[in-house]
């Protein structure tokens with residue numbers, strides 16, 4: 460059986476123009492052409508996998524036959540050999556090293572910092588004030604990851620720099636990922652902004668690392684863990700550059716994703732009054748006006764359904780892998796070295812698994828309905844050996860921030876300034892002004 464080629468291919472430029480122009484619409488229609496479809500990025504053929512079963516195979520069962528793919532290569536100047544990009548035994552070692560910072564009991568400890576951070580955010584809010592909710596959520600996501608994983612110095616300094624630079628790096632990196640490689644050598648403003656943003660972020664982290672080294676104290680945070688770790692065989696510490704790669708990988712992985720989920724959550728809740736009422740009823744019943752704790756989270760079942768529905772509707776667009784050995788997909792021989800693409804977004808909007816997929820419907824996450832979903836159809840955090848290390852961290856943070864705000868405030872859209880969707884690595888709001896109104 461031969462793999463079909465997606466429609467809309469140009470000579471030389473392949474599907475790049477169609478992908479950049481039509482973005483999510485392009486990828487969400489590909490399943491019509493088969494379980495595996497050829498998509499050309501410039502002249503390079505890539506295999507786009509559209510069925511959940513095969514996605515599960517690529518990410519989980521055959522995960523060992525793949526490494527990170529081309530899209531990720533474009534971020535090497537920024538994230539070097541950090542956890543998001545590294546491969547093989549080196550990746551495994553670094554992941555094991557960092558995993559303790561994400562254990563359940565540590566996250567339970569971070570929950571207190573999360574509650575404090577969101578309480579500080581809302582304490583100056585005044586009734587009728589218009590807030591830029593997307594910016595607020597980005598700010599809180601940066602502060603939370605900075606304070607929990609890297610103690611306050613990185614946290615504070617990174618707040619300003621990360622807010623400015625991470626969106627630039629992600630946007631330009633995605634353009635590069637989909638374009639033929641000569642584009643990244645052109646002297647165009649986008650390339651200059653990309654290089655400058657990387658330079659600013661790396662020098663900020665390297666400064667903090669060199670200060671830490673001169674003081675040498677163990678602060679018990681993830682940064683101290685990285686700085687103190689020794690290679691089991693060589694006994695050597697990580698280089699400053701490697702530490703910088705890891706810090707930036709965690710920051711970049713953590714900030715935009717969580718901030719977007721939170722911003723879109725408030726957007727959707729405001730557009731669905733019946734969801735808002737049920738959410739408020741649950742929060743009032745479980746919290747009765749007091750601050751949330753980690754132990755409350757399992758009781759917030761409807762709030763969790765709302766979060767799942769947001770993660771379904773606003774996931775990352777595409778993930779890429781490169782086959783390190785020949786693999787068979789849908790009866791097709793995929794040679795070693797081939798690029799394989801998976802789209803959480805396309806799967807999450809596939810009407811074969813989600814009826815009326817454009818409808819915001821938290822009830823689709825009721826237990827009996829979830830059981831009918833095939834493996835691989837819901838992958839907001841990826842799956843397999845490269846699944847998001849911050850999965851539980853993020854879910855805890857989103858629930859705490861959402862619950863703390865919604866327990867006291869309603870966020871109401873400003874009608875004259877509608878929210879439009881911009882696409883980069885995921886759906887971004889063009890802006891998100893909302894009026895904050897205390898709940899009666």
Ligand code: HEM
Nearest residue numbers: 542543712713716717720778839840841845847848849853
């Ligand atoms: C809603 C929030 C989040 C979403 C939707 C999300 C999504 C993802 C996805 C899809 C991947 C897999 C990429 C792939 O398979 O190629 C990933 C990996 C990763 N994420 Fe997240 N993430 C979120 C929050 C976080 C947080 C809070 C952190 C850190 C505190 C984080 C750090 C990372 C890192 C370091 C990786 C690479 C893991 C590895 O390859 O071993 N993420 N994330």
